[in-house]
Amino acid sequence: MQETFHNHWEGPKSSADTPAQTQQTEILDYNALVDRCLGNIELASRLVEKLQTCLPQEIESMEKALSQNDAAQLARIAHRLKGATASVSAQRLNRVVEAIEEYGKAGTLSDIPASLEQLHQEWEQFRIHSTTFLPS
Amino acid sequence: MRVLIVEDDDFAADVLENALSRFGYEVTKARNGREALELVRSSLYRLVISDWEMPEISGVDLCRRIRAQHTGGYVYIILLTARRGTKHVVEGLNAGADDFITKPFEPQELLVRLRAGERILALESRELIIFSLAKLAESRDPDTGAHLERMREYCRVLAEHLSRQEKFRDQVDGNYIQLIYLTSPLHDIGKVGIPDSVLLKPGKFTPEEFEIMKQHALIGFQTLDAAARTHPDARFLLMAREIAISHHERFDGSGYPNHLVGEAIPLCSRIVALADVYDALTTKRIYKPAYSHEEARAIIFGEMLNKFDPEILEAFCQNEERFMKIKAQFTDQEHPTGRMNGQSQTPDPQGNSPFCPILTVGTPDAPITS
Numbered sequence A: 001m002q003e004t005f006h007n008h009w010e011g012p013k014s015s016a017d018t019p020a021q022t023q024q025t026e027i028l029d030y031n032a033l034v035d036r037c038l039g040n041i042e043l044a045s046r047l048v049e050k051l052q053t054c055l056p057q058e059i060e061s062m063e064k065a066l067s068q069n070d071a072a073q074l075a076r077i078a079h080r081l082k083g084a085t086a087s088v089s090a091q092r093l094n095r096v097v098e099a100i101e102e103y104g105k106a107g108t109l110s111d112i113p114a115s116l117e118q119l120h121q122e123w124e125q126f127r128i129h130s131t132t133f134l135p136s
Numbered sequence B: 001m002r003v004l005i006v007e008d009d010d011f012a013a014d015v016l017e018n019a020l021s022r023f024g025y026e027v028t029k030a031r032n033g034r035e036a037l038e039l040v041r042s043s044l045y046r047l048v049i050s051d052w053e054m055p056e057i058s059g060v061d062l063c064r065r066i067r068a069q070h071t072g073g074y075v076y077i078i079l080l081t082a083r084r085g086t087k088h089v090v091e092g093l094n095a096g097a098d099d100f101i102t103k104p105f106e107p108q109e110l111l112v113r114l115r116a117g118e119r120i121l122a123l124e125s126r127e128l129i130i131f132s133l134a135k136l137a138e139s140r141d142p143d144t145g146a147h148l149e150r151m152r153e154y155c156r157v158l159a160e161h162l163s164r165q166e167k168f169r170d171q172v173d174g175n176y177i178q179l180i181y182l183t184s185p186l187h188d189i190g191k192v193g194i195p196d197s198v199l200l201k202p203g204k205f206t207p208e209e210f211e212i213m214k215q216h217a218l219i220g221f222q223t224l225d226a227a228a229r230t231h232p233d234a235r236f237l238l239m240a241r242e243i244a245i246s247h248h249e250r251f252d253g254s255g256y257p258n259h260l261v262g263e264a265i266p267l268c269s270r271i272v273a274l275a276d277v278y279d280a281l282t283t284k285r286i287y288k289p290a291y292s293h294e295e296a297r298a299i300i301f302g303e304m305l306n307k308f309d310p311e312i313l314e315a316f317c318q319n320e321e322r323f324m325k326i327k328a329q330f331t332d333q334e335h336p337t338g339r340m341n342g343q344s345q346t347p348d349p350q351g352n353s354p355f356c357p358i359l360t361v362g363t364p365d366a367p368i369t370s
Helices: A002-008 A019-027 A030-036 A041-067 A071-088 A091-106 A109-131 B010-022 B033-041 B059-068 B086-095 B107-138 B147-163 B174-186 B189-193 B207-230 B235-246 B267-282 B293-300 B310-318 B320-329
Strands: B002-006 B026-030 B047-051 B076-081 B099-102
Touching: A019 A091, A019 A109, A030 A041, A041 A071, A041 A109, A041 B010, A071 A091, A071 A109, A071 B010, A091 A109, B002 B010, B002 B033, B010 B026, B010 B107, B026 B033, B033 B047, B033 B059, B047 B059, B047 B107, B059 B076, B059 B086, B076 B086, B076 B107, B099 B107, B107 B147, B107 B174, B107 B189, B147 B174, B147 B267, B147 B310, B147 B320, B174 B235, B174 B267, B189 B207, B189 B235, B207 B235, B235 B267, B267 B293, B267 B310, B293 B320, B310 B320
Parallel strands: B002 B026, B002 B047, B047 B076, B076 B099
Antiparallel strands: none
């Protein structure tokens, strides 16, 4: 099973990536993740799975906080996700949650629904793309 | 080496733990500042990597609390932060952080920063070991008290003053001051080679015994020289070696073992000589009471005037208040035998001061100070 993951890791990212590859890398930079894990494929896949599991719950919690106009709670959850997505090298998700954290800290709740919508989309893309790196 | 990770983000904690384990560190994880403080209190952790933003106790608060807490040794703290900019760096440094790593971190950068931390901690360990050795060497004499603690402080004060003088500016810099603070306690390490029958003799030395006692300078030199030869880049060994051999030399050539004169005596030894004599004069010995600062000053600038480098005497004059404060800070406890510090000889029946007979002109071969 581990071989399946390993086959996806092709060493450090090449500078000659195509635009499509670049886009996919921004969804999940698996090579960067494995580098950060010092080649520990098992840890890399465990972190991807953990993010896949926790993200829907965290999005739900953010929506609940928004419905209660709780900007501070929104900022806290977004901050947590910012750390998680940065560790996993999910750059696009990371940018969206970082924006939500800033809105939450600033108390500008009106900007958050659009960001949450974007977060749903990015999450879907992450789920599909990251699954290719996980064991079947 | 043990590393304590303080991180409420499971993802970052797992990645850190993996990297540190791969680098050979023994890792413990704390999920918040409270847990971390408990663990640091155990004195088991000298390296701490903490997230900046955590609920309850932030990384910056944790730094402050660790610094306020007196643990077994220095704790090197690296803050993990997504924050950038000088303002945050200053805030972290003010709180007591030693270094920063930006999240998400690169493992190789983490390793380099940890190695830097280990080097800092090793320096502290080196200083403790050197001072422990010096204390061990003094421990055979029950009268030692806080002699070494005061000595190194006096030396630092004198060296700091010299560092501001044009003449010494190129020679005495911050590193020199640190080195003399570190090595001056080793001045009498050669006493480990002096037999108890001489070192601990309660009465006056015979000329033969005094010749044996004088050997401590050479024994100290030889001991440190052996180490310096195998570690020629270790500057502290070179300075310690110079101090050991020539701290009993006197500016007018009346000292021992080589009867060096003036600036032929290494500067570090000229500094130690004054610090050593001042401490001997101002502390109680079995054969004399502790002289006041004023009395000691009168002796130094009276009959001993030619024994010391005038530049160092000037440094002493300019820092007398600091000397008195150091003396007050490191007070000796009375020993059950009545001894406090220094030599264990009885007074010279001829009236010469046995701890410092050099005070009496014409007796250069008698013991000088502790």
